[in-house]
Amino acid sequence: MNEIGIGAGTSTRPGVVNHRDIDAVREAAAEVDFVHVLYGDPHGIARSKALSPHALMGALQHGVDFSPGPLVFDTGHAIALGIDDTAFVQELHGAGDMVVVPDLSTWTVTEHRGRRTGWVIGEERLRNGAEHPLSSRRVLREVVERAGGLGWSPVVGIELEFYLLRRLHEGYAGSPGGFGVQGSPEPTALVDGGYQFNSTRLLEAALDLLAPLWAPLRSLGAQLRTVEHESGPGQLEITFAPQQALAAADTVLLLRTWLKCFARGHGLHVSFMGLPAFPSADPSGWHLHQSLRRLDGTAVFADAVTGELSDVGGGYVEGLVRRAAEYSLLSNPTVNAYHRFGPAHSLSPSRASWARENRGALVRVADGGAPEAAHAENRIGDPTANPYLYLASQISSGVEGAAAELVLSAPVPRPQEQGTPLPETLGDAIEAFESSKAARELVGDDLHRALVELKRSEWNRFIAAEGGFRSGRVSEWEGREYGDEF
Template sequence: MKRDDRGESGATASGMGAGTSTRPGAVTSGAGDPAAVLAAARTVSVVHVLYGDPHGIARSKALSPGAFADALQDGVDFSPGPLVFDTGHAIAVSIDDTAFVGELRGAGDMVVVPDLGTWTVTESGGRRVGWVIGDERLRGGDPHPLSSRRVLHETVRRAARHGWTPVIGIELEFYLLRRLHEHYAGTPGGFGVQGLPEPVAVIDGGYQFNSTRLLEAALDLLTPLWEPLEALGARLRTVEHESGPGQLEITFAPQDALAAADTVLLLRTWLKCFTRPHGLHVSFMGLPAVDHGDPSGWHLHQSGLRADGTPWFAGGADGELGPEGRSYVAGLVRRAADFALLSNGTVNAYHRFAPEHALSPTRLGWAREDRGALIRVADGGAPHSVHAENRVGDPTANPYLYIAAQISSGVEGVVDALPLGPEARRPQQEGESLPRDLGEAVERFESSKAARELVGHDLHRALVELKRSEWNRFTEAAGEFHHGRVSEWEACEYSDEY
């Protein structure tokens, strides 16, 4: 999907909104055709205007087609609640007189400006719904300092200044589970506590890797999503059944960075929403609260193009990294621990980081065609397509921050001409350990100058406060974190929303 580079949504300050609004006009011609989008909006029942919160969860308002037309002039007013709540709906970022972002005081509105390049339509149960992702802004029109999408915009622009276009391939695992009751059967929670999740059961016995029998049973439920995703420029590559019971993996053809992040935000949202009427539940938890579960991951495939369209990862020899590719991989290794919070942002995500999971990374390092390494250098049998696969990510990760962290780490390595260390022969035993739980990841992120420079001072502080609140509530309720043992607290905190 082609994006312009004039800032979030390509917004310009020309023209004022209708009515009493004093905000800059929201529509840009570079991000999409407003007339075509408005015509399409008249064919749907509602339009979801959404954005990704700091945790990577989609937050939205459903607008009537008429209200959506107004939103193209004025943007959409949103409460900043999702920016200050931790995963358990506890207020973790101040909204009183001590608020470090002025417009958070009193929970004053922020504005979400639709990016018309993300417009797409879904149809389910005979109901057509429009969807458009937006960028969070302050009321005066500036990018919101707590916006995750802002970080990715800025990171891509920095890469472009060096003549590089990042290319991202998505490989995402998740569980398809069966709901045990037709209607809501959980228990409500409150501020700072989540109720019991809805009861679910596995849909198959699993542990028949790449089973055609198990895969075919799931495909009918996934097929309706392909067309709206393709409208975003997301081309499906593969779907397969993984080892766990009802555990699936989906991959997409390489995309530009922003399109890849938007794809993940919408894919996760749609899978959660559109499987529910079929009596099913989708879980992106790193280790869901089901018997005999196997951890899920989000493996991020990365390469890049020069300004003339030629790939810059590959070297002269087939299947070998070139100098820039080697430095990019070295950058990924160097910053992996600093940025672990952005790739693994929940308590539950750290169940993967244990020696018993031979194909999940636990230490810093790289290797060719070794799925136990943090960074796997692979070419898929096509030597000219050599690229880096970072296997660190959790499926729940904030897509904008996770991808931005990868690009920033790699580009920084290239700019610094960082030498790549020797290939790990025993990836699970060599190198510095990754953070083993969310508490360690918060501490590493808080002390990292690179992390602060990547996301900005305000978002850096907010993420530390949000995730420390989450970790503290876990330790108060459940005590120590035990790899491979999903606590009742984790089941309540993450099962429904993640």
Template structure:
């Protein structure tokens, strides 16, 4: 059934508001939320949409309300959230997939609307879509390849006793799958081949553009890479990938985590790298490809200039967790300065490709695997496009990025939020209503963290004072 035929014959909510398009829905954290429908109800929803509780908009990562739930005027410019009424989820039929690890079950993404037909302003996929539209108007399309690291551990105790079931609950007890510390060796990968093959088969059955599976550094640390895709599909793939991996692993007695730095001994940090280039909308060629012996084009240099210009406030979008900033250490394979370089993994931005190569692109190595994929990609598009519009010069590539005389990346989420508060660019690009909301959300999360007495504090002060 095509979207056009549904719209023509329907008189329901979706047709009335002309909502059939390429939109989808995740929450503000990049966490998938939804409902399970019977088949008859699903066909009804294709015309009317599905009621959905927008109370999820006021939750932090562990479902703590960041505002008084029934207060009036909690979010400026969004009176529709007063009283926490239901909204409408509009399914996108183009995203329907059969879930291979669940019997007779499909999976479809939706976008969130208020009952008036207005799109929910906190829709992160909408933020990305608008940035991609601006990029297309400038004559380009984003091409993005994903490289996502994560850990798989053996689940020993899910910690489901009543006293463990708070929010957040107690972390599950786990053991390592293998020893690690033998980067890219076949033997380490072979030790967990049954599980990796299961993941591979299911992800390919979902239609994800999986390219490689690689043994990483730490015990049970894995990297999955994906073939280049257009920006929107790449973000959708990242959302589905994380959801699929966690579900499949849990069903087979494992725990998969995309947390950036684990509180376990001998476990390295994990990152998310986005490989990006631009295709010319009218001709389809790689706009980053250098000419006349140059490694990169002027467009690529301007794009890099934009990413550097907005890197500090942009960290709230690329690294939205408190833990993510513990990756930014010298000689850690994660960046700690706002730098670019040619084929150098110490830099934040790594240029890959030889002069004239049609595969020339830029790898941004700053990302947290837990980042909302729509906001991560939207921040890249907005920043890079600003670099093109303003002809920003990225300067000389760094030879020793960890020693470069360049701005340091934020040391904490607190520092990153402060950078975003003092910034005006992203408020203009994404809208002040959305950016103010995200700052409010992150400040609440930071406040909860600062009220918690950590293990470090207890060891540091308890005995001696």
């Protein structure tokens, strides 16, 4: 602990934050109305407090006190982890405060509708400054550090799909819920008829609707790459240039949060549900492009001459395939996510396999060209996934395979029919994750148990309400549970 406390002087990226960063943020904060200090809870939902610029100065010294409530609630706000004498994480007993430490390297400012807001992502710590066992950002940071110890730097490209919808009322028009019983979501309407893939007409109309959001989205930096119209009505895809892994996860946390927050004031609603609860929806996915580079930035994923997968790249891909089923809970964490894997959706993976340039495979390999462009695209992810845990599971699987020098299996010609079946429901994914030694080692004993109990609470409430999962038929419960928050 340094002389100014556990706040700004304690970066989650050692060597990045220094006193000049503190001075720069202090100066910038004087020009904003509020500062959101936020973190991603176990579900990947951003939780924050809005601080006055004056209060931020104290946060830079000592961190921000937060209740641990978001760590113990499932997606429907049912208490799934004990805070009494049954608490298995000592720090949850009595619901005492934790501390969120701002990482000043994530500082950014948005201007929207005349209000300037500062944003800084933090990481959960215990009150004594030690790392919090239930922090998901911690997990990704540790995975990246382990890769660095092997001489590798993970690089990630984000490809995220979502739906743009029109709100039917100016004010809140849903019905409130309670602890473990969600109310009805706000009514929405489609913005177009869809089913004209990559239509310029539909894209231009969507861009017109999104125009007020471009100013804050530009704050994400130059890594914003493309926007395109997908198949579904109002379904868009946004991609980002390759980034370092922790920065990529932070980008997704901010992107999802900003799109949902800023769209609302313009009569719009953004949905990241894997299959939204309206007729004619096409599933949305989160495809993760990934590779490794040496610490000096040179390519290691592919042969320098042929551009085809190197032994390191082949081991990485084999690791992704091998761990896919047991990490499915981290890539597809909701009941709704598993509608994507039904037989009607041929481009969503249902089996653990890989192939070259085949979007029906779990892992699509793009190689044979420029060595620095070779990468693996894992198509398993749901847009609601916790970005830190999803990326951690991917990078850990790949690095494990590369370090163990796994021999790459043969590509499959029919990826929807060949390979180990992936979990078909959230219940299946919970069982696979719970029994996985690798998953426990990845996230730590406490977070492993917490995730199982949080997701089992969610699954049990779904079964009690609906009786069972029916692929392709989005239930009323799913619409209530995920419609507004996701």
